[in-house]
Amino acid sequence: MPKMKTHKASQTRLRLTRNGKVVRTQCGVRHLLADRSPKRMRNLGKKTTSTSWGVVRRVRAAFQAKAAKPK
Numbered sequence: 001m002p003k004m005k006t007h008k009a010s011q012t013r014l015r016l017t018r019n020g021k022v023v024r025t026q027c028g029v030r031h032l033l034a035d036r037s038p039k040r041m042r043n044l045g046k047k048t049t050s051t052s053w054g055v056v057r058r059v060r061a062a063f064q065a066k067a068a069k070p071k
Helices: 009-012 040-043 052-066
Strands: 021-026 046-052
Touching: 009 046, 021 052
Parallel strands: none
Antiparallel strands: 021 046
16 A cells, blocks of 8 residues: 655644644635624634544644654
8 A cells, every 4th residue: 555645735734732633723714704793703713623533634644744754
């Protein structure tokens, strides 16, 4: 079976916590902002965690490939 390649999008947009969760930015902050309340916009600006197994697996593979590179 071939090696898993680094998923570059995950490597740049996401990061791992010590407990293995994925920290990411939330969607819905780019356009059509007039209908959203200030409270909602304030909360959308914060980071959130993702524990979905597919996302976690992809991010771990991306960071392992990054750490394995010789400097």
